Amino acid sequence: MNLLSLASKDIMRRKGKSVYLLTAMLTPVVILSTILLTVDNADRSLSALASKFGFTLTVQPKNIKVERIDQIGVVIDEYLPETVIKSIDEIIRSRTGNKKEVIIIAPRIYQRTDTLIRRLSVSTVVAGIDFRTERTAKPSWHLSSGRWPMGDEETIIGGAFARANNLSENAVISVDGRTFMVAGILENYNVSEDYMVFVPFSVLQDIFGKIGFVSLVNVQNVTLDRDRNLLRDVIDDLNNSIPNIKTLLPQQFSTMKYVLLKKTFKFLLSIVAATVFISIFAIFNIVTSVLYSRTREIGLLKTVGASRSQLLVMLLGEYSAMGLAAGIAGYPIGMVMTYILDSFVLNLGVGVRFSLTVLLAAIASGILCSLAAGFYPTYKLSGIKISDSFRTQWEV
Amino acid sequence: MNNSDAESFMELRDVNKTFRLPSGEVRALDGVSLGIEKGALVALVGPSGSGKTTLLNIIGALDKPSQGEVLLERVRIDRFSEEQLVQFRREKFSFIFQDAKPLRMLNVLENTLLPFTFFKPKHGNGSIKDVAIEIIKSLGLGHRIYHMPSQLSGGEIQRVAIARALITHPAVILADEPTANLDRDNRLFVIETFKRLSRERGITIVFSTHDLEIANSSDRIIQMKDGVLLKDGSSLCPPCPT
Numbered sequence: 001m002n003l004l005s006l007a008s009k010d011i012m013r014r015k016g017k018s019v020y021l022l023t024a025m026l027t028p029v030v031i032l033s034t035i036l037l038t039v040d041n042a043d044r045s046l047s048a049l050a051s052k053f054g055f056t057l058t059v060q061p062k063n064i065k066v067e068r069i070d071q072i073g074v075v076i077d078e079y080l081p082e083t084v085i086k087s088i089d090e091i092i093r094s095r096t097g098n099k100k101e102v103i104i105i106a107p108r109i110y111q112r113t114d115t116l117i118r119r120l121s122v123s124t125v126v127a128g129i130d131f132r133t134e135r136t137a138k139p140s141w142h143l144s145s146g147r148w149p150m151g152d153e154e155t156i157i158g159g160a161f162a163r164a165n166n167l168s169e170n171a172v173i174s175v176d177g178r179t180f181m182v183a184g185i186l187e188n189y190n191v192s193e194d195y196m197v198f199v200p201f202s203v204l205q206d207i208f209g210k211i212g213f214v215s216l217v218n219v220q221n222v223t224l225d226r227d228r229n230l231l232r233d234v235i236d237d238l239n240n241s242i243p244n245i246k247t248l249l250p251q252q253f254s255t256m257k258y259v260l261l262k263k264t265f266k267f268l269l270s271i272v273a274a275t276v277f278i279s280i281f282a283i284f285n286i287v288t289s290v291l292y293s294r295t296r297e298i299g300l301l302k303t304v305g306a307s308r309s310q311l312l313v314m315l316l317g318e319y320s321a322m323g324l325a326a327g328i329a330g331y332p333i334g335m336v337m338t339y340i341l342d343s344f345v346l347n348l349g350v351g352v353r354f355s356l357t358v359l360l361a362a363i364a365s366g367i368l369c370s371l372a373a374g375f376y377p378t379y380k381l382s383g384i385k386i387s388d389s390f391r392t393q394w395e396v
Numbered sequence: 397m398n399n400s401d402a403e404s405f406m407e408l409r410d411v412n413k414t415f416r417l418p419s420g421e422v423r424a425l426d427g428v429s430l431g432i433e434k435g436a437l438v439a440l441v442g443p444s445g446s447g448k449t450t451l452l453n454i455i456g457a458l459d460k461p462s463q464g465e466v467l468l469e470r471v472r473i474d475r476f477s478e479e480q481l482v483q484f485r486r487e488k489f490s491f492i493f494q495d496a497k498p499l500r501m502l503n504v505l506e507n508t509l510l511p512f513t514f515f516k517p518k519h520g521n522g523s524i525k526d527v528a529i530e531i532i533k534s535l536g537l538g539h540r541i542y543h544m545p546s547q548l549s550g551g552e553i554q555r556v557a558i559a560r561a562l563i564t565h566p567a568v569i570l571a572d573e574p575t576a577n578l579d580r581d582n583r584l585f586v587i588e589t590f591k592r593l594s595r596e597r598g599i600t601i602v603f604s605t606h607d608l609e610i611a612n613s614s615d616r617i618i619q620m621k622d623g624v625l626l627k628d629g630s631s632l633c634p635p636c637p638t
Contacts, residue, residue: 001506001513013501297499303458304511304560305486308478387453390493390572 033334128204146184299389327366404431551582
């Protein structure tokens, strides 16, 4: 029989107290697991959010004259060469370490013109976009009716524009002599796009003789959404490397929410630290109480030849084993807690995923908490005089 | 063979032991000097608080004297460090305490072999498990080898303690009230076992007891009162307080 088998037999003998101690050790492990898993979930959720709520940055011409800004807020008659798209892609790839994350680059071209609706001429901002790219970048872009365009002769229109002109799907409008059928109507988002007509990017370039030009380039990248310092560096790089452009940083919802949640998680982690600290005291008290009841047993082990270091190994081995058990048991409980938290409070909507890192952190925290709480009383008791162990009260 | 014999196997010279308690100092041993020869069976008798247990603890290096010298085979063990004492106890001593019951999670055989959880056996001939079983059988526990302590009677539990004490082949066995709470048959069994071990194996056994019948079965009786040796001889004096 070795020290560890003696320790394991002792744990089994004291089932009631062992379960009691295990429960105390579970508390910090479960809280830690729950918070870490929630942070992990939120991180994934925010990646999804970042793609849901628009673009990371926008590149547009530098030194825009005020009169070029249209009443609905878009820049008209100022263009960049289409070649900037390649330069933008190269710079972002190099700065983000060529990660496999998708970099969505969505060029747009705007033109204010008169559209013919039921023989009436209506001044309109027409946007040339790549429908597939825009929809990838903005999955939240929804149609209130109709469908997405499938050909060069189809268009979608903003909800406010449709209502103002009493248009519905399958209506026909004419842009600078070119006829388009309204395939779908966008939901209202209270943005400038509510007042626009959208046609295929290359078609608009062709209609207005702007082949090789863009009004602006929207870019979306999750790595940049997460790291604002990197984003600032990229913006500087773009502005310095590509002539006559200005890169804007839209205060996007995703980025702001990410920063806000990061701060919240730091706060939660500080609560975890406080909980762990308090739990250590609770475990300390239970360990002390359990050890107190073992004073005579420790005395007996010393009389049969146990050294102080052997007793330390044996007793701390017991607590480490229980900390390990708490870590392993606490992790799935943490997963359940995370699921409940997500389902009823946070609604992150990404489910709960197994995380090896969190499991290892849970096990490590279980063992460390038990050792931190158990070391002092164990050290103290292992040093007790044999003669005292059989006849005096032991105090920590 | 009484008192400070120059050839004594074990020797105490003018030993004092004082405990500091909140209520003041208590002198548990006061100028105790004695020698014990190898293979002797010595009984310590006296009323509660007379210093029997303290004397046993000091003889067995479980406690250090406040003053005086403790020698075993002419080596001063009262000056040993804790590490030296651990090694020394493993090699020389075994203890039997009234309160030191077997570990509840181990069976009789495992309790007997408990010392070898912490150090290796010094005798290499044959399996140590076989040796343990032999000892257990010699103590009349052959039918209890794999029983748990909860299944044993008080007398059997004390025999397990004796088996555990014998497994390390000690030079000295120190026993504090080994027959307390036992019925007469078991008391006699314990003392007969002690006599046999002393006689056949040359093990020095020092034990404390309140039981005059048991004490009278030993080779030598040391009577104590208030930390002082009252009488040291082969029989009890009738007027001595017990």
